[in-house]
Amino acid sequence: MGSRIWVPGLCSGCKDDSQPGMRLSQVHHDAGAAPLYVCEPCIRGLEEPRPAHNAAAI
Ligand SMILES: [Zn+2]
Incomplete structure (x- = not known):
């Protein structure tokens, strides 16, 4: 958890x-x-969400 600070910039992925x-x-x-x-x-x-098969049983 924790807050994220979004800042403007040029994305390295989608440009x-x-x-x-x-x-x-x-x-x-x-x-x-x-x-x-x-x-x-x-x-x-x-x-991405964790694969279902990695979900730990409680
Ligand atoms: Zn992007």
Whole structure:
């Protein structure tokens, strides 16, 4: 849990700068490091629900 601070930026995934998003850990390239920015729709795409077979029985 926790609040997220959405900031404007150019998404590294869909190249869309019209969506709110957030900066993730930096990506290091040979020429240096660049911030990885991903918009909200792309983040939601990454955070898929856990597979049902991984659900723990209580
Ligand atoms: Zn995106």
